[in-house]
């Protein structure tokens with residue numbers, strides 16, 4: 078099963094993706110996690126993206142697209158995957174479509190985790206993961222980038238009839254139960 082888990086920053090994509098991974102045995106690919114790991118390990122990629130992440134901006138499309146294409150070559154993802162944080166622009170979605178087409182593959186579901194904006198800010202500031210972009214200013218910036226660059230990605234997929242909206246409020250278990258019901262059908 079190939080799934081895109083989509084939603085604004087703070088919607089709980091990472092948390093839900095790990096639960097889906099466990100329940101359905103599908104690997105989770107988070108571009109944000111890959112970037113944070115690269116920054117921590119001070120790799121070439123990490124050096125290239127650190128300032129961008131700290132500012133709450135988006136990493137250039139070609140960098141992300143190449144990274145995801147390379148990652149998906151691994152055997153690990155042969156039977157499917159959950160994408161979290163990608164695609165984040167319409168251009169990334171178009172490139173990803175091309176990639177799938179070239180492999181004669183299809184996407185099974187685009188899950189939109191819907192959470193009101195005020196709740197998002199509260200959650201991110203409360204999660205206290207110590208992420209350098211989790212300041213009030215950083216969060217507002219990421220939300221603004223989401224509205225402008227990322228939200229149109231949902232409209233892009235709506236043309237394919239694979240978009241499922243899930244209420245992203247409530248407890249982690251309640252939200253997961255909604256996703257699970259959807260994926261079991």
Ligand code: ADP
Nearest residue numbers: 086087108109130133134135136141162163165
């Ligand atoms: P969140 O959604 O909570 O802000 P993520 O972990 O998904 O966090 O992403 C953190 C940062 O990583 C983003 O603000 C952005 O700088 C960078 N990033 C992650 N995925 C992408 C992507 N697909 N395109 C461009 N930048 C990305």
